Amino acid sequence: GFNLFRDPSKFYILIAFSYSILAGLSSKLISKKSYLPSLIFIIYLLMLMGPVLKGKMTGTFSNTPNEKHYWTIADIFKDQNYFFRSFWIPVKTPLGYVSSQNPSTDAIWIAKKRPFGIGTVGTYEQFNYLREAPFMGELFAMAGIKYLYYPYPDTRRETLKQDNIDYYYNFLDQLTNLPWIEKRISDPPIAVLQTKKTQDHIFLSDNSFYVVGSDRIYWDLMEIPDFDLSNNALVFAEEKAGMINDIDPNSKVILYEKSDTDLLMSMVNENEFYFPAKDLGREPSDNVSGLWKRETSDLIWWRDFLQSKYEIDNLDFDYNGGWAIAEGDQKYELRDMGYGMGDSLFVRVMESGRGGRVEFWQGEEKIGEVDTLMEEPEKVDVKLTGYKDIPDQITTFDKAEFGWKRIGKLEGDPSASTGTLQHPSSLRMTDSITIKTYGEINVINAIVAISDEELEELQGKVEKLENEGRITNFDGSLKLAYELSHTPNSIPHIAYTRVNPTKYEIEITGLQKPAYLIFSETFDELWELNGQPSKRVYSLLNGFYVDKDGKYTLFFTPQKYVWPGLVVSAVSLAFIIGLLSYRKLRKKI
Numbered sequence: 001g002f003n004l005f006r007d008p009s010k011f012y013i014l015i016a017f018s019y020s021i022l023a024g025l026s027s028k029l030i031s032k033k034s035y036l037p038s039l040i041f042i043i044y045l046l047m048l049m050g051p052v053l054k055g056k057m058t059g060t061f062s063n064t065p066n067e068k069h070y071w072t073i074a075d076i077f078k079d080q081n082y083f084f085r086s087f088w089i090p091v092k093t094p095l096g097y098v099s100s101q102n103p104s105t106d107a108i109w110i111a112k113k114r115p116f117g118i119g120t121v122g123t124y125e126q127f128n129y130l131r132e133a134p135f136m137g138e139l140f141a142m143a144g145i146k147y148l149y150y151p152y153p154d155t156r157r158e159t160l161k162q163d164n165i166d167y168y169y170n171f172l173d174q175l176t177n178l179p180w181i182e183k184r185i186s187d188p189p190i191a192v193l194q195t196k197k198t199q200d201h202i203f204l205s206d207n208s209f210y211v212v213g214s215d216r217i218y219w220d221l222m223e224i225p226d227f228d229l230s231n232n233a234l235v236f237a238e239e240k241a242g243m244i245n246d247i248d249p250n251s252k253v254i255l256y257e258k259s260d261t262d263l264l265m266s267m268v269n270e271n272e273f274y275f276p277a278k279d280l281g282r283e284p285s286d287n288v289s290g291l292w293k294r295e296t297s298d299l300i301w302w303r304d305f306l307q308s309k310y311e312i313d314n315l316d317f318d319y320n321g322g323w324a325i326a327e328g329d330q331k332y333e334l335r336d337m338g339y340g341m342g343d344s345l346f347v348r349v350m351e352s353g354r355g356g357r358v359e360f361w362q363g364e365e366k367i368g369e370v371d372t373l374m375e376e377p378e379k380v381d382v383k384l385t386g387y388k389d390i391p392d393q394i395t396t397f398d399k400a401e402f403g404w405k406r407i408g409k410l411e412g413d414p415s416a417s418t419g420t421l422q423h424p425s426s427l428r429m430t431d432s433i434t435i436k437t438y439g440e441i442n443v444i445n446a447i448v449a450i451s452d453e454e455l456e457e458l459q460g461k462v463e464k465l466e467n468e469g470r471i472t473n474f475d476g477s478l479k480l481a482y483e484l485s486h487t488p489n490s491i492p493h494i495a496y497t498r499v500n501p502t503k504y505e506i507e508i509t510g511l512q513k514p515a516y517l518i519f520s521e522t523f524d525e526l527w528e529l530n531g532q533p534s535k536r537v538y539s540l541l542n543g544f545y546v547d548k549d550g551k552y553t554l555f556f557t558p559q560k561y562v563w564p565g566l567v568v569s570a571v572s573l574a575f576i577i578g579l580l581s582y583r584k585l586r587k588k589i
Contacts, residue, residue, distance in 0.1 A: 065154060069190040070095035076185075077102065077147070083201040084146035089127060093151055100501075105145070114539040115139060115215050117299045118315055121384045130175060131385055135218040137180025137195065138229035142538065144520050146198045148175065152189040170387050202496050202506060202554070205233040205516040205537075207483060208545070210244050212237045212263045213256025214315040215539060217474065226485045233516035233537045238262075238317040241270035241446075246535065248545040250514035252483075253465060256474045257401065263471070264458045265346055265404040265448060274337065274447045275321030276435070289332040295322040306400065310354045310441055313380045313397035319348075324444045326437040334433045334447075343449035345407040345433075349442065352400035353377040356439015360407050367433070368408035372442050374398070402445055410449060492549075502556035514547040519554060526557045 023045065027038050051057050064070070074097040077086075086104040088096060098104045107127050110116045119133025120126075130136055150172055153160055172191055176184045186192035211217060211234055221227055235251075237244040244266050247253070255263060277293035284292045294302045296318055306312050326332070339345075345367055349358055355372030377398040384393040435444065450458075465471050472480050492510040494517075499505060506517070506529075517529065519542040527534040529544040530552050537543035546552070 064093070064095045065156070066151075066189045067095060069186070070097070073097060073186060073190060073192060083144055084198055085144045087140070087145045087148045089130075089148065089150045092149075093154075096149060100498075105143075112297065112300055114299065115218060118215055118218075118303075120300050121382055123300060123304050127171075128384070131171075131178065132383065133218070134222045135229065137178070137197075138222075139538070139540075140180065140195055141197045142199050142230045142518065142520060142541065144198050144201060146195055147185075148181075148193040148195070150175065150191040150193070152191075174385065174387065199230050199518075199520065200494075201498075202494060202504065202517065202519050203230065204492055204494055204508070204511075204546075205518050205543070206231050206513075207486075208233040208235070208248065208251040208516045208543075209254050210235045210237050210247055210251055211254045211256055212244070212266055213254070213258045213474070214238075214317060216315045217254070217256045220474065221484065224481045224485050228485070229538075230518070232484055233518060233543050235535055235537055235543070236317060236539055237266045238319060239536065239539060241266070241268060241273045241319045241321075243536075245269075248514070250545075250547070251470075253471045254474050254480075255471065259403065260462055261346075261404045261406070264462050265348070267458050267461055268448050268450065272448055272450065273319060273321065274334075275319070276324035276332065276334065276444050276447065277322030280324055284327070290328075290330045291324055291326045291332050293322050293324055296320050307382070307395075307397055310352070311397055312352045312354055312377075312400045313382065314350065314352075314400040314402070316350075316402040316445075318445050321446055323350075326435075326442045326444070327440065328437075329439075330437045332435045332437075334435065337433055337449070339410050339449035340451060341410060343410045343451055344455055345410055346404050346448045346450070347407055348402055348404050348445040348447075350400050350402050350445075352441070353398040354440040355442055356437070358438075358442050358444070359436040361434040361436065362411055363432075365411060367410065368406075370405040370407065373439060374400075402443075496554075502559040504554040506552040506554055507550070508546060508552065509549050511546065511549050514545065517544045517546050517552075518542070519544070524556070527554065528557055529554050 027041055046053075070093075074095075077097050078099070080102075082101070084102055086092075086097065086102065087107065088104055089107040091106040091108055092098070092104050096104060107130070111120065111126055111129065115135075116129050116133075116139065119129035119136060121128055121132050150168075152168065153164065169188075172188070175181065175193060180196055182194045182196045184191065184193050209232060213236075215236060217234075218229075221229065221232075235243065237253075244253070244263075253263065276291075277295070280289075280291055280293040281287050282293060284290050286292065294305075302323065303313065303315065306314055324332070345360065347358070347360070347370065349370055349372055351372050351374050353374050355374065357369055357371055357373070359369040360367040377400070380397045380399045382395050382397060384395075386392045433447075462471075474480065492508060492512070492515070494506065494508050496504050496506040504519075508517075516537065518537060519527065519534070521527070521542060523534065523536045523540060523542050525533050525536075527542050529546075532544055534542040534544060544554075
């Protein structure tokens with residue numbers, strides 16, 4: 001499951017064993033001269049164990065409330081001999097049903113992760129993404145989540161006010177009435193909801209697209225009739241630099257509110273990106289320049305900040321490099337960039353109705369500037385669902401967009417060369433780059449400087465994709481809508497065997513065209529399918545390109561180092577035991 005390797009309870013027995021030895025040795029040492037200190041020590045230990053003996057614990061040693069309800073539900077689920085996940089709100093309770101075939105995950109764990117986090121409205125309700133995002137049912141289906149658990153809060157751990165009780169029942173009713181929920185199979189105190197559809201642990205996706213743009217596209221995709229997200233593998237190219245360079249022969253590119261320049265810059269290698277946020281603190285007071293930063297993990301806070309303070313909304317990716325934020329007129333100097341003379345400077349900045357202008361200077365020479373003020377920005381409606389007498393709250397924001405802008409060419413200092421004849425791009429510039437911002441808010445994500453030769457090469461890659469008909473603008477065209485909603489007449493068959501948590505044997509038959517194999521575990525590039533590393537699909541899961549029938553092995557590569565490590569550990573343990581035994585026998589002799 002999502003938390004399979006993170007469960008700490010496996011260490012409890014080792015901790016208990018260690019303390020039992022420590023307590024025994026301590027008691028023995030204390031009682032060498034008199035039994036009174038030992039007796040006092042035992043009484044002290046019993047006092048520490050008092051809450052356990054009196055049943056006042058709320059953790060591992062407690063009597064779990066509603067134990068009979070948990071066992072009744074477990075009896076129902078344990079007979080379902082196939083893969084599915086359980087989803088716990090907010091976290092799994094100690095008696096919650098789980099097995100190797102039926103793992104679980106928690107609402108609190110995925111709340112800040114994309115694509116779940118983009119469905120969150122505001123910061124007051126932590127789990128309203130379940131209710132507000134129309135695509136949540138599709139995500140749950142791909143993750144194999146069949147049951148949602150929503151236990152009544154444990155009154156031993158928290159004091160409930162009437163507002164808390166009302167919210168629990170209101171939210172439960174809202175979840176029950178969601179279009180992707182089949183039914184409620186159990187009422188409080190252990191409410192359990194069943195979803196309408198789920199995918200297997202490993203399944204095939206017929207279509208694959210690399211999306212240049214934000215995952216706001218999910219809202220638009222849900223408007224397509226008969227759309228099935230699990231049949232359309234989505235790789236978001238702006239999630240990490242250079243991802244699109246590994247595009248598969250059968251995959252297409254969707255430009256979602258982006259330009260060819262955005263596509264071109266997403267092809268630049270990761271090591272050529274410079275993220276100004278990396279050298280900034282999290283507060284304006286942390287930096288002499290007055291700029292500050294937010295990082296990829298701050299998605300919900302960052303979006304709420306833009307909405308609350310500036311009445312703008314944005315969901316763009318940040319290439320995993322964070323945002324450098326300038327409020328008002330600011331100045332920021334970048335040193336030792338190492339760019340070449342004649343390189344073209346590109347910058348990814350936010351344009352909004354609260355923007356202004358960003359200038360770039362090299363010494364006393366102005367490289368260029370970009371206008372970040374949108375005169376008539378597009379509007380975005382964000383809904384917060386009401387309940388009973390409370391109507392829905394719909395708030396309108398100006399949409400902000402991040403895009404790549406070409407600023408100009410860098411000037412170099414020929415004295416920085418070695419004196420030999422060199423290509424202009426090999427002459428390193430010695431001046432720093434100074435950024436000057438004007439306007440209410442300007443945000444800079446990334447800076448790239450590339451030579452004319454590299455720029456021409458990247459333009460050639462874009463033209464090749466265009467000539468092959470593999471680039472599509474997401475403009476609601478019937479052709480793209482058909483591709484996204486089309487289900488093949490012949491569905492290939494996939495069978496798999498779970499050898500262990502790190503290895504699966506897979507067989508595919510009836511595959512008529514290339515597809516994506518989706519493995520619904522949290523993305524990790526160390527998963528490999530016949531040596532092919534995993535790709536991040538839907539910002540969450542593992543995807544692999546497959547183009548023929550056959551047998552495949554899915555393997556978590558770090559596991560290959562475990563057995564040698566265990567062998568070394570076993571040999572070391574045997575050697576230590578043998579050495580200690582030998583020394584003890586030698587003393588007796």
